[in-house]
Amino acid sequence: MEKRLLKKDKLAGIIKNISREMLVYAPVKEEDNVLFMALKEGREPLLDFSNSRNAPKTFFFPRTEIMMKYTRTGKGMELSTGEVEVREAVLFGVRPCDARSFALLDMLFEQDKYKDPYYIARREKTTVISMACVHPPYSTCFCTSVDGSPTSGEGADILLMDIGDNYLVEFITSRGEKLLKYFGDLPKAGEAEETLKKEIAERAEKEIKSHIPAKDIKPILDNNFEHPFWETIHRKCLACGTCTYLCPTCHCFDISDEAKGSDGIRIRNWDSCMYPLFTLETSGHNPRTTQKERWRQRVMHKFKYYVDNFGAISCVGCGRCVMYCPVNLDIRKIVEDIAKL
Ligand code: SF4
Ligand code: SF4
Incomplete structure (x- = not known):
């Protein structure tokens, strides 16, 4: 797994470049809420937030979706099921709990026996960039009680962790590695950053104060x-x-x-x-x-x-x-x- 170092002030430009070529969904401030939305021209994603009000699952499993169109004719019924038309997309700024929800939803929507083509088509075309929770969580967060962690990369293709002046960027999957070109020639992370990552992860876990016997x-x-x-x-x-x-x-x-x-x-x-x-x-x-x-x-x-x-x-x-x-x-x-x- 590739681990690189990215200067923090470069991130917004990278997201902007990606958004020129594919759809980017990201957390943005909408009145008093933080919401995951399609990133429109001229808008920057929020980088400093605890979590969004809406869950980003909506981009794989929309609230409402047409599955089939039909027309009654004199001879019967004409059906157009059609292929699911999906554009390449990036889901940026997903918190580790929400990224983990994708791994859980995959178990349901992509089983050996039953496959949901609508969900799978979006999942296959979307790269998930997750941001570790290294700042104080909400008092209601309890990810560590249900096999999660504030710095987990499960369900993500790329994981960013704020380690001070830099983000530690982990390219977790081959889909994530395909975005390497947008990040440019980043220096590789070394042992010092690995140690820092471990310390930050331990601190973040301790910040989760809500524990339940789930x-x-x-x-x-x-x-x-x-x-x-x-x-x-x-x-x-x-x-x-x-x-x-x-x-x-x-x-x-x-x-x-x-x-x-x-x-x-x-x-x-x-x-x-x-x-x-x-x-x-x-x-x-x-x-x-x-x-x-x-x-x-x-x-x-x-x-x-x-x-x-x-x-x-x-x-x-x-x-x-x-x-x-x-x-x-x-x-x-x-x-x-x-x-x-
Ligand atoms: S548990 Fe609370 S949020 Fe859920 S349906 Fe009942 S009132 Fe609404
Ligand atoms: S805490 Fe658990 S049950 Fe409640 S919204 Fe989050 S994932 Fe769903």
């Missing part, structure tokens, strides 16, 4: 689907869906057909297990009748079913659901309470 609760969940505990956690929940829509690992969607005259589209939109309609069946039966069953599903999906299916917890500890839940429902507290059952 890895201990799977056996408890295995045996407590009907536990009275589930009656207690959901009462405040407004079913607004904020937690799932901001979550970098949530991936539920709904597929519907929208027709006008003879033409129609098949479209998929994000959906949320927090919504009453999510499991409403055509017959009128709804197997998840209250918020109790919906909240249990959210916890089970992240901390049991994903572990059963893919061997990983489907939470990267970004803390967005904790920060933005309007009634302060805190998944960390729920995990702690489950560990005590």
Whole structure:
């Protein structure tokens, strides 16, 4: 793996050069929020921020997406599924928790048996440049409790770490190495920088103050689907869906057909297990009748079913659901309470 040193004041120019040839998505300030957006001409990405409000998964798995178009004709139906048209892109400034969410989403969307061509096409055309969290994290960050780290490169193609006057630039994958030309002839990192990196990584891990027993609760969940505990956690929940829509690992969607005259589209939109309609069946039966069953599903999906299916917890500890839940429902507290059952 190539490790180079980049003078900090050169980074903005490199991103600008990349954006002349491909799409660049990056964190920018929008009113009071930091949001991942397509970088428009003349705008520079934010380099000094904790994390964005929206999760960058949206560039691989958009909120709404047309899967197919169709036209009814006298002879039947003409379908145009079409290839997924995707441009080369760079996702710049992704925090390690969010980059890790891509590795978790890959497990679902690119299985041996089931492949999602829409997600895969974007993933294959996009280079992820991650920025290690070396500055104080949010009090709600808990990446180290779910197998992550503030300086991890998992899910990224290139990892940048602020080591003082320079960024330590790690070209992790061959896709990342393809961008070497934009970085120019950078000096190689030596032993001194490796030592510095280790020190900074250790310090960053210590800065994460929120620790939860996320890895201990799977056996408890295995045996407590009907536990009275589930009656207690959901009462405040407004079913607004904020937690799932901001979550970098949530991936539920709904597929519907929208027709006008003879033409129609098949479209998929994000959906949320927090919504009453999510499991409403055509017959009128709804197997998840209250918020109790919906909240249990959210916890089970992240901390049991994903572990059963893919061997990983489907939470990267970004803390967005904790920060933005309007009634302060805190998944960390729920995990702690489950560990005590
Ligand atoms: S953000 Fe809070 S109130 Fe809204 S659905 Fe999630 S847990 Fe319920
Ligand atoms: S469950 Fe909450 S903390 Fe975990 S990845 Fe989703 S939004 Fe982040």
